[in-house]
Amino acid sequence: MNTTNNLGYLMQHVAAVMARQADQVLQDKLNIGLSQFKILMILQKHPGVQQRFIADGLGQTEASVTRQIKLLHEVKLVTSKPDPTDRRQHIATPTILGKKTATDAMKLIRDTFGPEYESMGRECFQQLIDGLNALHGVVCQEGKTSNCGHVMDTASADTIPAALRSRA
Numbered sequence: 001m002n003t004t005n006n007l008g009y010l011m012q013h014v015a016a017v018m019a020r021q022a023d024q025v026l027q028d029k030l031n032i033g034l035s036q037f038k039i040l041m042i043l044q045k046h047p048g049v050q051q052r053f054i055a056d057g058l059g060q061t062e063a064s065v066t067r068q069i070k071l072l073h074e075v076k077l078v079t080s081k082p083d084p085t086d087r088r089q090h091i092a093t094p095t096i097l098g099k100k101t102a103t104d105a106m107k108l109i110r111d112t113f114g115p116e117y118e119s120m121g122r123e124c125f126q127q128l129i130d131g132l133n134a135l136h137g138v139v140c141q142e143g144k145t146s147n148c149g150h151v152m153d154t155a156s157a158d159t160i161p162a163a164l165r166s167r168a
Contacts, residue, residue: 018113025112030105032077035060036068037109040077040102043094050089077101 023034032040035058042054055065069092072078077098083089094102117125 022109022112025108026105029108030101031075032072032101032105033068035064036072036077037102037105039065039068039072039092040094040098040105043078043092044099044102047093048091050083051092072098 026032051062051065055062073080078092078094080090080092083091
C-alpha cells in the first residue's frame with residue numbers, strides 16, 4: 001500500500017509538517033514555540049483555566065504544560081498565581097506583552113501559510129474548510145473518546161487569506 005494514498009497518513013503528515021514549519025518561524029521571529037503560542041491562545045480565550053484543561057486540549061501532559069508556562073513566565077508573557085480554591089494549582093494569565101505576542105504570532109502564521117492557501121484557489125480552500133469542519137463534527141462528537149468538547153467556527157473572513165477573499 002502506498003502510504004501517500006492513505007487519508008489518515010496524509011492528514012497527519014500535512015499537519016505535522018505545517019506544525020514544524022510554524023514552530024520554526026515562531027522560534028525564529030518571536031522566540032516562542034508553537035506549543036507556547038497555543039498555550040497563550042488558550043489562556044486568552046479561557047482566563048483562569050486550570051493547566052489540566054490546557055493539557056487535555058493540546059494533547060500534552062500537565063508536566064509539559066507546566067514547563068511551557070514556566071518558560072512563558074520567565075520571558076514575562078504570562079503571570080502565575082496560586083488558585084485560591086486549590087493552593088496546589090496555579091492560574092496563569094497572559095500579560096499585555098503575552099497578548100501582543102500571541103497576536104503577532106497569529107499574524108506571522110497567517111503570513112507564512114497564506115501563499116500555500118492562496119495557491120489552492122478560493123473554491124478548493126473553502127472545500128477544505130468545509131470538509132475539515134464536517135470531519136471534526138463526526139470525530140469529536142459527544143461521547144467519543146478524546147472529544148474536544150468545542151464547536152469549531154466555520155471559515156470567516158479572518159481565516160481566509162486576503163487574496164482568496166478578493167477572488168470571485
